[in-house]
Amino acid sequence: MAADPRFHPAATPLTLAEAAEAAGGRLEGGDAARLVSGLGPLDQAGPEDASFLDNRRYLPLLAATRAGVVVLAEEFLAKLPAGVAAIVTPRPYLGFARLAARLHPRPPPRPGRHPSAVVEPGAVIGEGCEIGPFAVIGAGAEVGAGCVIGAHAVVGEGVVLGEGCRIGAHATITHCLAGRGVVLHPGARVGQEGFGFAVTPDGGFETMPQLGRVILGDLVEIGANACVDRGSQGDTVLGAGTRLDNLVQVGHNVRMGRSCVIVAQVGIAGSAALGDGVTMAGQAGLAGHLRIGDRARVGAQSGVMNDVPAGTDVVGSPAWPAKETLRAVAALRRMGQKPGTR
């Protein structure tokens, strides 16, 4: 499957030898000089395409694939149809991602500033940056070399972006220090005021000044229309490599460790502290001021009301250890299946 050239630059064909090297694997059963130029799932790939097998479930598709080459683990090599080459690696999905990135490298920035962009006095733009139409770079901001600032993106006063960041169209980033390679997808909101106020004697509200910042580690990615509020005092911090999907909400003073995965529409209330490698599945929520240990995993739609120890899986709303919830849910289901049960 060739990618649509209207939207993606054409692939640079690779020999199977090059493909294996890109995927970090060992070529088996193919002509090292044969070319691969496309990518596809096992059931759609053709002789010029690479595919991959990452899950035993898809073994039936492997047996019938017409792909030119398949990235897979040693154990599945014997199941490959005749005439299909293999790239053998213990991490086929990673290998396939690297091969795909070699075939379709991300287009480099097109250095230059669109004439309509506004760059306020005192802003410093690094070498080789691409600045799109109607982008606004605030006074005193520092944009590292090789950044791409999308159409209409707003980089606030004093913001610091490391090298190679990509700020999507319509994203806003203020009150923020970001490392290198940080990505904001379109419409992401970083650094705005958090939801903080005091109640007056007559039941009205007065805003608590939000005097902190957002600190984004290297390679952090923030999804489309997701929101990360700045700290009220002190900072909101996302550790290196952490990725937020679309429409995620992160309240003020949240601290996340490295390489967390926060799936779409998750909400994290203020001052929560997440360790490294925490995973939260879609639409889950975290109450404020909780501590979630390293590598804990929170199930989809779960509502976490208590601290979660490292390495623990929790599920449900309210969230409990996964085993307890699954047993409780099974018992509940039996009640639903037997009319009259109580």
Place this chain on the structure above:
Amino acid sequence: MAADPRFHPAATPLTLAEAAEAAGGRLEGGDAARLVSGLGPLDQAGPEDASFLDNRRYLPLLAATRAGVVVLAEEFLAKLPAGVAAIVTPRPYLGFARLAARLHPRPPPRPGRHPSAVVEPGAVIGEGCEIGPFAVIGAGAEVGAGCVIGAHAVVGEGVVLGEGCRIGAHATITHCLAGRGVVLHPGARVGQEGFGFAVTPDGGFETMPQLGRVILGDLVEIGANACVDRGSQGDTVLGAGTRLDNLVQVGHNVRMGRSCVIVAQVGIAGSAALGDGVTMAGQAGLAGHLRIGDRARVGAQSGVMNDVPAGTDVVGSPAWPAKETLRAVAALRRMGQKPGTR
């Protein structure tokens, strides 16, 4: 009730005969030449207004209404107060919508390009398009006749829009082929990178290139700040007539059929396949790679973890067939009402 003329063009008054024709119904008990110029609910409409009855619940309001004319079904005609005309149709809500659209037709595009808009070389703009301030049309994009591109909207390189599309203020649409009459409300995000990455041996992440597109059928509507990611390989597809409400999330490679209704804040994980006429109520979620049959209905806040057969209603998190969930919930409630029950 007249609509506020600061925001909505004044209605063109219709005779009752014209109103009945617009609503696709039969005029009963009114002077065919009398004029109707406004719209309102039964309890607020006055003698110059049209109203409607679509639900037996509102019969008490019908008895007291002062509306000039009411669109309703045959069976309720006898309940109408004296002096109120009726437009009789088996589909009163549709009839009323059509009457409303005749009184207040959507203003046509104001053809022209705001001088501040950026249209990149090679973009083709059809006849009669309205292009707002600071809009950006990328290189090679094709915009069909009669489209309205709102202020600050971004239409990416190579994007194809059919005739009569309306792209709201601040919306972004990239990597997309859209049919005719497609509507994006303000801040909608279509075509950005999905959430795809491989894990490296040291626990970091590498992005899987997202090489697909978004295909939007005719008359698809996408709500404010909703997000539709493009396919990773292959496409994300929304069938003709499908409507997404605000803040909905659609992951990469999701395929929806025709005339699906996806209510606000629903999340649909990657590679799910929905049939035609599927309804998902507010804040519901769908796990990845599921199949949801034609005309299935998913209740509000439900969390679907398994395939759903056609025509089936599911409710709950995790979602089960509606009857089972309702019985289980009733049993659970009894436990809550009797302290000490176990």
Place this chain on the structure above:
Amino acid sequence: MAADPRFHPAATPLTLAEAAEAAGGRLEGGDAARLVSGLGPLDQAGPEDASFLDNRRYLPLLAATRAGVVVLAEEFLAKLPAGVAAIVTPRPYLGFARLAARLHPRPPPRPGRHPSAVVEPGAVIGEGCEIGPFAVIGAGAEVGAGCVIGAHAVVGEGVVLGEGCRIGAHATITHCLAGRGVVLHPGARVGQEGFGFAVTPDGGFETMPQLGRVILGDLVEIGANACVDRGSQGDTVLGAGTRLDNLVQVGHNVRMGRSCVIVAQVGIAGSAALGDGVTMAGQAGLAGHLRIGDRARVGAQSGVMNDVPAGTDVVGSPAWPAKETLRAVAALRRMGQKPGTR
């Protein structure tokens, strides 16, 4: 802790006497002429900083604090370490917020219109407004004195903004009459078409014209990327002082009273009516056409399917009175902890 001067103007130091006056409290145990210039939590504040105690839980931190002055209630005064001054008030959090706002007053508007902004004919801009780059003010709009219109913000045709409103970057506001001091955070969407349509005999959809408005009371605040649809007929109304957090969805014709607190990612379906002082915690949802009484409180992730009387707490999905839900959940948990229980 001094706020980062790249993002926040430096504080104007206050004497303790001035600080006490700002906080509305009584100075105890400190030199009235000593200066305070920063703010911080009890465990991070230093001798030049003010802090506060609002919750018995943090008494251990009070005992060890090195803050220069602490805002607290009379009852905790005796627990203060020697050498730390106190500002005594029955409302320490409010007092601290006012002290913080005195140290860091919100910067006033920088009057003027960025040369790139578009102000359509007939728009009226009050005195002392700041209008950012690429802002668009529609024809006939009225912007009150001292408003700040952020970069790329769109104020639609005919919109009326009271004095001192702040419209964040990338926000859109159309079909709306707003009081004084209204705040829209970045990317907020106000006034777009609601989700309304009729079904045709062939299963397609036709849009019901959305002919109403949004009415925002004084001091209403709307979070980043939150959405408030205009009424279909009649209006969507948010009462004075009501605050919406990020990514909240408010459907057409919703009516909220004064001083409601709607936390992030809450969804409120069309035509719901909320009284004054209603609180909805994160990710909760409200079905359409419900009535929620004054000062009712809806727990996080709750799904409200029925009217809620004034002053009532509801929790769960579906939501019941909090006590019932907590008992039911406790019973359910016991079932999960005992394998084999039914």
